[in-house]
Amino acid sequence: MVDGSIDGFWAVVPAGGAGTRLWPLSRSSSPKFLHDLTGQGRTLLEQTYDRLHPMVGNRFVVVTGRVHEEAVREQLTALGPDGVIAEPSPRDSMAAIGLAAAVLERRAEETGEDLVMGSFAADHVISDPASFHRTVAEAVAAAREDWLVTIGIEPTFPSSAFGYIRQGDALPGHERARVVAAFVEKPSVSVAEDYLATGAYRWNAGMFVCRPGVLLDLLARESPAFASTLRAIAAAPDRLDELWPGLPKIAIDHAVAEPAAADGRVATVPGSFGWDDVGDFDSLATLLGDAEKCSVLGDPSLVLTQQSTGLVVPASGRVVAVIGLDDVVVVDTPDGLLVTTRERAQDVKAIVAELKDQGRAELT
Amino acid sequence: MVDGSIDGFWAVVPAGGAGTRLWPLSRSSSPKFLHDLTGQGRTLLEQTYDRLHPMVGNRFVVVTGRVHEEAVREQLTALGPDGVIAEPSPRDSMAAIGLAAAVLERRAEETGEDLVMGSFAADHVISDPASFHRTVAEAVAAAREDWLVTIGIEPTFPSSAFGYIRQGDALPGHERARVVAAFVEKPSVSVAEDYLATGAYRWNAGMFVCRPGVLLDLLARESPAFASTLRAIAAAPDRLDELWPGLPKIAIDHAVAEPAAADGRVATVPGSFGWDDVGDFDSLATLLGDAEKCSVLGDPSLVLTQQSTGLVVPASGRVVAVIGLDDVVVVDTPDGLLVTTRERAQDVKAIVAELKDQGRAELT
Numbered sequence: 001m002v003d004g005s006i007d008g009f010w011a012v013v014p015a016g017g018a019g020t021r022l023w024p025l026s027r028s029s030s031p032k033f034l035h036d037l038t039g040q041g042r043t044l045l046e047q048t049y050d051r052l053h054p055m056v057g058n059r060f061v062v063v064t065g066r067v068h069e070e071a072v073r074e075q076l077t078a079l080g081p082d083g084v085i086a087e088p089s090p091r092d093s094m095a096a097i098g099l100a101a102a103v104l105e106r107r108a109e110e111t112g113e114d115l116v117m118g119s120f121a122a123d124h125v126i127s128d129p130a131s132f133h134r135t136v137a138e139a140v141a142a143a144r145e146d147w148l149v150t151i152g153i154e155p156t157f158p159s160s161a162f163g164y165i166r167q168g169d170a171l172p173g174h175e176r177a178r179v180v181a182a183f184v185e186k187p188s189v190s191v192a193e194d195y196l197a198t199g200a201y202r203w204n205a206g207m208f209v210c211r212p213g214v215l216l217d218l219l220a221r222e223s224p225a226f227a228s229t230l231r232a233i234a235a236a237p238d239r240l241d242e243l244w245p246g247l248p249k250i251a252i253d254h255a256v257a258e259p260a261a262a263d264g265r266v267a268t269v270p271g272s273f274g275w276d277d278v279g280d281f282d283s284l285a286t287l288l289g290d291a292e293k294c295s296v297l298g299d300p301s302l303v304l305t306q307q308s309t310g311l312v313v314p315a316s317g318r319v320v321a322v323i324g325l326d327d328v329v330v331v332d333t334p335d336g337l338l339v340t341t342r343e344r345a346q347d348v349k350a351i352v353a354e355l356k357d358q359g360r361a362e363l364t
Numbered sequence: 365m366v367d368g369s370i371d372g373f374w375a376v377v378p379a380g381g382a383g384t385r386l387w388p389l390s391r392s393s394s395p396k397f398l399h400d401l402t403g404q405g406r407t408l409l410e411q412t413y414d415r416l417h418p419m420v421g422n423r424f425v426v427v428t429g430r431v432h433e434e435a436v437r438e439q440l441t442a443l444g445p446d447g448v449i450a451e452p453s454p455r456d457s458m459a460a461i462g463l464a465a466a467v468l469e470r471r472a473e474e475t476g477e478d479l480v481m482g483s484f485a486a487d488h489v490i491s492d493p494a495s496f497h498r499t500v501a502e503a504v505a506a507a508r509e510d511w512l513v514t515i516g517i518e519p520t521f522p523s524s525a526f527g528y529i530r531q532g533d534a535l536p537g538h539e540r541a542r543v544v545a546a547f548v549e550k551p552s553v554s555v556a557e558d559y560l561a562t563g564a565y566r567w568n569a570g571m572f573v574c575r576p577g578v579l580l581d582l583l584a585r586e587s588p589a590f591a592s593t594l595r596a597i598a599a600a601p602d603r604l605d606e607l608w609p610g611l612p613k614i615a616i617d618h619a620v621a622e623p624a625a626a627d628g629r630v631a632t633v634p635g636s637f638g639w640d641d642v643g644d645f646d647s648l649a650t651l652l653g654d655a656e657k658c659s660v661l662g663d664p665s666l667v668l669t670q671q672s673t674g675l676v677v678p679a680s681g682r683v684v685a686v687i688g689l690d691d692v693v694v695v696d697t698p699d700g701l702l703v704t705t706r707e708r709a710q711d712v713k714a715i716v717a718e719l720k721d722q723g724r725a726e727l728t
Binding site: 306319337 | 387668683684685687697698701702703707711719
């Protein structure tokens, strides 16, 4: 079914990560998914909900840190009591998504639903929701055949900031799905150029669609204790605080996706919608931008520019004047100001590290 | 007398001008002379007082706008009731200095003092006060022979931001004083290079030393009504509000110095002390700076920089992070932020003009 509710399909939305390269806008106390980074009046989390809602209705589970549960519930008022799984502490994406899988696996056993889950980050930006819905629907269809399905984004430039998926053979009986030959780590730009030239590579956007039991069984092949602990927590939620700290801190890509791909258990559906993980201010400037002038995220009446290009975020209410700087990044918040260039946007995390080293974690 | 009090010598300190090229630090409501721009814990006005006090004691008159009188008195608590002449409205330097001259001329008539005045801006920075004192003492000696004496600063680079003094013949009986052949307007850099090559040119720092009556008589030759109105106000201070608005708005250079030089009535004493009018942030960066790193005017613990040079003014108390920008200027105040380059420092005034055009004069 396209552009409509998909029976038994649940969205799992891990909402974590401090977004340190987006300091001082994103903070560990207020990470980027809680912010309206596109200037459309909805936060990234709200936009994620809006995008998934037509397919899943309220079959929507956010996995987030306890410190963010209240903020998540304030933004997504439609969520019921079970709509948020609150992690006692950050333990990376395998634990977060795996716990949701274990909870949903139990639910499927209890209700008899033919349940498929899709995991989508809370802080990505996607254009063309109709195309996204068509792609996800194809992924769900493959997942019902017990594939771990990932969505492979069509690369628009040779990015060195993303991992890639190498596509293999077509999946019989499916329109566009293919087997995943391998996941590859973030390449250099020149290697990425080679990837793009072959036409066989896609960006790994970290979107996984699968039956919960498939995910946990794949995890159990690599790490039986990890999977059984997740299932134990789902069976006895009051043991969460006891068992959670013992879980490995590992990304789902390394824990499951890569070994499963090596075993030929992963499929991919190509996505040709616009996608961005808004990883830094350069990426945000591209998203918002017009290379010929300064983009403004916020109230444009606060910004005065002359012969400047780049991105200005006037988030403190003060007037910001920029004169004669190209590809500049100016981010003005009530307690911190960043001035850099789009080219140096990656280095913002070093400032956050320096502030932590100085014992000024309250600013990060 | 060197480095000591000079009998009958009075300092007249015009304290005006908004310093729009130093926005957002300098405002019309709080102009640059009220600010500590050198990071030495004293404002430019206080430093001007400190520098002149050894020569004049409390023979010190500030001419400033009524709106600034209170701030001036708060900074210079040693001033008596007559230590401030408050202008009803800004009418440029001839009216300001001329009114002080008229007041001091009356005083000289009443007390019989052999009174010489020296006019020194409230917002200039001077290094080597001993050299300054020697130069002023020579100027006072020439002024006692009824010359209008200006101090000609030895140029250290071919500036296009300052007017120049072309020196003529030596003044007989004086160590270094010369007749002024002409004042010349701000030249281009290449013309300024030619000036420097001749060795005959000095920067015009707008410092004038003279008997008050000499100044007013020179003014009377050009504009008899102007001089007589100033003398009328000095004779009847309660007529200030009535007569002041009718005075021409003109700089002392055009009203008196240039025509007097053409008549051979102006002398100059060379000053080889460091001098700067701190006209913009480029000039301030040079004054504070180290071309190899970012200078900070304010609390250095608020500024984190990586591979950056230029000037950062953290005047709002917030943390300022600057990454990968050369010759940058970042000025952070509670209600306005400026980000530009040293090269574009002159263009800051256009931002102030734009804010005024937008009806946001409260920010200027």
